[in-house]
Amino acid sequence: MNSKYLTTIGLEVHVQLNSKTKIFCGCEIRFGAPPNSQVCPVCLGLPGVLPVLNHQAFRLGLRAVLALRGTPSKRIKFDRKNYYYPDLPKGYQISQYDCPLGQGGALEIETEGRLKKIRLTRAHLEEDAGKLMHDISAAASHVDLNRAGTPLLEIVSEPELETPEEAYQYLTHLKAIIKSIGVSECNMEKGHLRCDANVSVRKNASDLLGKKVEIKNLNSFKAVKAALQYEIKRQTEALEKGEAIPQETRLWDDLKQKTLSMRSKEEAHDYRYFPEPDLVPFFVTQEEIDRELASLPELPKEKAERFARDYGLTTYDAGLLTQSSGIADFFEDCASGFPGHKTIVNWVIGPISAYLNEASLEFEALKLAPETLIRLIKLVESGQLSFQTAKEKVFPEVLKTHRDPEEVMKEKGLAQVSDEGALDAWIAEAIQAHPKVVSDFKSGKETAAMFLVGQVMKKSRGTANPGKVQELMKKKLKELV
Amino acid sequence: MNSLADKTASELSELYKKNSCTQKEILDSLTQAIHSKDGKLNAYVKFEQTRPIHRKPPATKARHQNIGGQASADGDLRSPLWGVPIAIKDNICVEGQEASCASKILQNYIAPYNATVIEKLLDAGAVIFGRTNMDEFAFGSSCETSFYGPAKNPWDLARVPGGSSGGSAASVASRTAIAALGSDTGGSIRQPAALCGIVGLKPTYGRVSRYGLIAFASSLDQIGPMTRDVRDSALLLNVIAGYDPKDSTSADVPVPDYTSFLGQSIKGMKIGMPKEYFKEGLSKEVGEAIKSAVKKLEGLGAVVSEVSLPHTEHAVNVYYIVAPSEASSNLARFDGVRFGYRNKSAQTLKEMYEKSRGDGFGAEAKRRIILGTFALSSGYYDAYYLKAMKVRTKIKSDFDEAFKKVDVLLTPTAPSPAFKIGEKTEDPLQMYLSDIYTISANLAGVPAISIPCGFSKNNLPIGLQFLAKPFDEGTLFKVSHAFEQATEFHKQKPEEPSS
Numbered sequence: 001m002n003s004k005y006l007t008t009i010g011l012e013v014h015v016q017l018n019s020k021t022k023i024f025c026g027c028e029i030r031f032g033a034p035p036n037s038q039v040c041p042v043c044l045g046l047p048g049v050l051p052v053l054n055h056q057a058f059r060l061g062l063r064a065v066l067a068l069r070g071t072p073s074k075r076i077k078f079d080r081k082n083y084y085y086p087d088l089p090k091g092y093q094i095s096q097y098d099c100p101l102g103q104g105g106a107l108e109i110e111t112e113g114r115l116k117k118i119r120l121t122r123a124h125l126e127e128d129a130g131k132l133m134h135d136i137s138a139a140a141s142h143v144d145l146n147r148a149g150t151p152l153l154e155i156v157s158e159p160e161l162e163t164p165e166e167a168y169q170y171l172t173h174l175k176a177i178i179k180s181i182g183v184s185e186c187n188m189e190k191g192h193l194r195c196d197a198n199v200s201v202r203k204n205a206s207d208l209l210g211k212k213v214e215i216k217n218l219n220s221f222k223a224v225k226a227a228l229q230y231e232i233k234r235q236t237e238a239l240e241k242g243e244a245i246p247q248e249t250r251l252w253d254d255l256k257q258k259t260l261s262m263r264s265k266e267e268a269h270d271y272r273y274f275p276e277p278d279l280v281p282f283f284v285t286q287e288e289i290d291r292e293l294a295s296l297p298e299l300p301k302e303k304a305e306r307f308a309r310d311y312g313l314t315t316y317d318a319g320l321l322t323q324s325s326g327i328a329d330f331f332e333d334c335a336s337g338f339p340g341h342k343t344i345v346n347w348v349i350g351p352i353s354a355y356l357n358e359a360s361l362e363f364e365a366l367k368l369a370p371e372t373l374i375r376l377i378k379l380v381e382s383g384q385l386s387f388q389t390a391k392e393k394v395f396p397e398v399l400k401t402h403r404d405p406e407e408v409m410k411e412k413g414l415a416q417v418s419d420e421g422a423l424d425a426w427i428a429e430a431i432q433a434h435p436k437v438v439s440d441f442k443s444g445k446e447t448a449a450m451f452l453v454g455q456v457m458k459k460s461r462g463t464a465n466p467g468k469v470q471e472l473m474k475k476k477l478k479e480l481v
Numbered sequence: 482m483n484s485l486a487d488k489t490a491s492e493l494s495e496l497y498k499k500n501s502c503t504q505k506e507i508l509d510s511l512t513q514a515i516h517s518k519d520g521k522l523n524a525y526v527k528f529e530q531t532r533p534i535h536r537k538p539p540a541t542k543a544r545h546q547n548i549g550g551q552a553s554a555d556g557d558l559r560s561p562l563w564g565v566p567i568a569i570k571d572n573i574c575v576e577g578q579e580a581s582c583a584s585k586i587l588q589n590y591i592a593p594y595n596a597t598v599i600e601k602l603l604d605a606g607a608v609i610f611g612r613t614n615m616d617e618f619a620f621g622s623s624c625e626t627s628f629y630g631p632a633k634n635p636w637d638l639a640r641v642p643g644g645s646s647g648g649s650a651a652s653v654a655s656r657t658a659i660a661a662l663g664s665d666t667g668g669s670i671r672q673p674a675a676l677c678g679i680v681g682l683k684p685t686y687g688r689v690s691r692y693g694l695i696a697f698a699s700s701l702d703q704i705g706p707m708t709r710d711v712r713d714s715a716l717l718l719n720v721i722a723g724y725d726p727k728d729s730t731s732a733d734v735p736v737p738d739y740t741s742f743l744g745q746s747i748k749g750m751k752i753g754m755p756k757e758y759f760k761e762g763l764s765k766e767v768g769e770a771i772k773s774a775v776k777k778l779e780g781l782g783a784v785v786s787e788v789s790l791p792h793t794e795h796a797v798n799v800y801y802i803v804a805p806s807e808a809s810s811n812l813a814r815f816d817g818v819r820f821g822y823r824n825k826s827a828q829t830l831k832e833m834y835e836k837s838r839g840d841g842f843g844a845e846a847k848r849r850i851i852l853g854t855f856a857l858s859s860g861y862y863d864a865y866y867l868k869a870m871k872v873r874t875k876i877k878s879d880f881d882e883a884f885k886k887v888d889v890l891l892t893p894t895a896p897s898p899a900f901k902i903g904e905k906t907e908d909p910l911q912m913y914l915s916d917i918y919t920i921s922a923n924l925a926g927v928p929a930i931s932i933p934c935g936f937s938k939n940n941l942p943i944g945l946q947f948l949a950k951p952f953d954e955g956t957l958f959k960v961s962h963a964f965e966q967a968t969e970f971h972k973q974k975p976e977e978p979s980s
Binding site for chain 2: 041044045046047048049050051052053080082084086089090091092143270271272273274277278279280
């Protein structure tokens with residue numbers, strides 16, 4: 001990418017609030033329910049119905065504003081955002097326009113090894129729309145309104161992000177905070193966190209900001225990063241060619257990995273915002289604010305600082321551990337009974353994180369007991385089990401069956417073999433089977449020894465103590481020279 | 482002949498108590514009246530297809546298997562409206578009944594739930610009996626914009642009954658309904674009540690739940706009773722008033738027994754006449770009727786004085802920004818997607834919206850949607866909607882000031898008696914001025930009542946309006962009842978419409 005171009009990114013994140021019922025009616029919020037089964041006249045927008053604010057949804061929004069260090073609005077007021085779409089039952093969305101629940105606030109991200117503060121513009125409450133389901137065969141579209149009326153908090157950042165990586169970091173930190181305070185489950189698959197990105201490119205810092213392009217349909221943090229990368233490249237190339245960038249809304253196509261124009265500025269909706277006359281504005285009491293503030297748990301950033309200080313972790317490790325309160329609590333439980341803190345960290349950000357990513361699981365779903373990991377670590381440290389075997393064979397089995405690591409190790413015959421007699425036999429076998437490799441070694445190719453060590457490891461199904469094998473192999477080969 | 486259909490709700494209650502009539506006799510009497518008169522009046526919408534609904538009190542379930550059952554002296558009679566049939570304006574939802582707002586776009590739309598007022602009426606023992614004609618979506622002052630054709634004024638079939646609750650007014654006045662519910666956004670209960678010679682009350686904003694009322698302008702709409710006399714009005718308000726958790730704008734203010742205000746002396750009551758209401762535009766006949774009403778009230782001991790509501794002249798302008806703005810948004814849900822009329826020939830989504838709404842809404846509805854959409858548009862919002870809301874606050878404080886000096890305000894309800902059908906349909910502005918005296922009460926949220934106060938030389942009814950402080954409906958009933966007791970206007974009834 002041409003480095004002389006400057007990028008400006010702002011993000012709008014919709015967080016689904018973790019309330020039992022919808023924001024303006026009593027319908028239960030249940031993911032995956034049969035279409036149009038979680039609906040009532042109110043969220044269907046039938047003639048004559050009226051919204052009533054679910055105070056729990058409001059409280060969760062307030063909690064998020066406070067955790068993000070925003071200033072809560074004293075007067076809570078809702079507005080109507082008018083537009084037509086089949087997934088919007090009333091023809092307007094109840095949202096907040098000129099008097100958002102929260103203003104300001106900030107969160108800190110790490111970029112290129114330094115901390116950067118990203119300020120927030122605002123956070124406001126609104127109701128979600130339903131979902132369209134397109135039936136290709138029948139040439140018909142169906143509307144599922146189960147999601148209509150689900151409470152959302154839209155968090156808008158200032159345009160202070162400068163790279164796709166910073167955007168990614170911002171989302172990661174935001175998710176960590178929101179999750180840690182219990183405001184949302186932040187389950188990406190269930191759409192609990194959705195993001196629109198605004199991006200513009202300009203040549204010099206002194207230039208006016210470029211025309212803003214909004215990217216929609218970003219369903220994962222990875223998609224945000226990829227779409228921003230694509231869009232920056234597209235806009236930079238256009239500017240290079242002397243083309244103007246029109247202000248528009250573009251859709252991210254995750255399959256094709258590119259953005260496509262959705263509508264131009266001229267086609268943009270005029271939402272005709274006006275105060276929602278069906279809901280009476282009310283005032284937030286200082287007691288309510290104080291109550292929420294007092295009940296906020298330690299936030300990820302504070303926790304990371306404490307972890308670095310108390311457990312001697314690097315800022316990087318501490319940051320990773322505190323992105324999920326489940327993982328952070330797990331670490332603390334492990335660390336309380338075991339002094340090898342760095343080893344625990346390595347397990348958590350290594351094998352455990354890898355497993356979660358691969359299985360698309362949240363940490364809590366593992367139901368991993370801290371003692372189990374400690375027992376596994378102790379097996380490795382005492383030389384009874386190799387790290388490799390522990391990671392690849394014992395640990396996955398332990399996660400699946402919740403059995404004791406030692407029991408799994410013994411049952412599967414995975415205990416590390418350090419006994420020289422047993423190792424010597426495998427070594428002799430390897431040397432005998434590969435005369436060419438041995439002669440390579442003789443002619444000075446030292447790496448040939450590693451091949452033979454590999455053969456021993458293979459033969460032993462990974463149970464051979466690799467350090468010991470290396471030591472013995474070298475000794476044996478040198479004897480042959 | 483004095484049939485049961487001629488009785489008021491309170492008279493019917495007395496007859497029940499004395500066991501001198503049955504519910505079946507009443508419903509039969511009404512049905513007969515409707516059959517003989519409504520062909521000309523068109524006050525009801527699809528009467529034949531609308532079944533009466535009655536909730537049998539649990540204790541007497543077995544004894545009242547059907548509506549024809551004998552209402553004997555038992556627990557039922559403690560229900561304040563036991564067995565009293567109430568006609569319902571076509572914009573109030575009754576479970577299982579069509580709620581069309583007299584619009585093509587909602588034709589055949591069956592409401593799946595009861596409005597809160599319907600629940601309350603049923604709990605009070607009332608029979609939900611028929612749906613009344615109205616201006617489409619309550620947009621009008623003459624009932625002429627109804628998809629089902631205009632309702633007629635029972636005093637003169639060539640004239641309008643007023644609107645938008647014209648069907649409710651015409652049915653109550655013509656003795657084809659005992660009492661009815663209407664809705665009032667800018668005068669839609671009071672103006673037709675005046676034009677048909679009955680009592681129409683618009684309660685304080687928030688006094689009666691709007692849940693189940695198909696919204697026209699949410700910040701102005703109120704449901705209210707339309708009755709033959711003041712007692713029935715108080716009786717009905719007793720039942721329908723009160724806080725409703727389903728309506729955030731309903732007020733948690735205790736509901737007094739409104740009948741307790743009846744029969745009280747108005748000696749010393751301070752009545753203010755806003756001078757701005759007696760300028761040009763008021764017909765001579767109405768002006769004279771008001772004058773003699775004032776004399777009557779003074780004779781009853783009231784102290785009448787002139788007051789000022791200086792922002793009155795802006796009320797119509799403010800109203801025609803605020804009401805259409807809210808309406809344009811409230812009517813967005815009629816899009817052909819989930820219910821109501823859908824144009825089947827549309828090929829694209831946009832076409833479906835355009836054709837369904839294009840076919841489904843009448844001219845006046847379209848006019849107001851366009852007006853409101855414009856007023857809310859980016860670049861115009863500040864100049865129109867925001868400005869209107871500011872003036873609305875001024876209008877409200879005018880009333881606050883006035884009520885520091887007087888207990889109640891007295892004004893004409895409508896500038897003239899009922900006008901001819903077709904007389905104002907070509908001139909929307911003239912039509913909008915029909916509500917010039919009623920609109921302010923909605924903008925300010927104060928309660929107002931229209932009661933009969935005279936007849937024109939053509940024998941058309943004339944109404945006067947009282948307005949009171951928020952939640953002071955009691956004072957309205959007190960002064961209205963005193964006036965009614967001293968006059969005979971409410972006892973007059975239109976002759977049978979001649980064929």
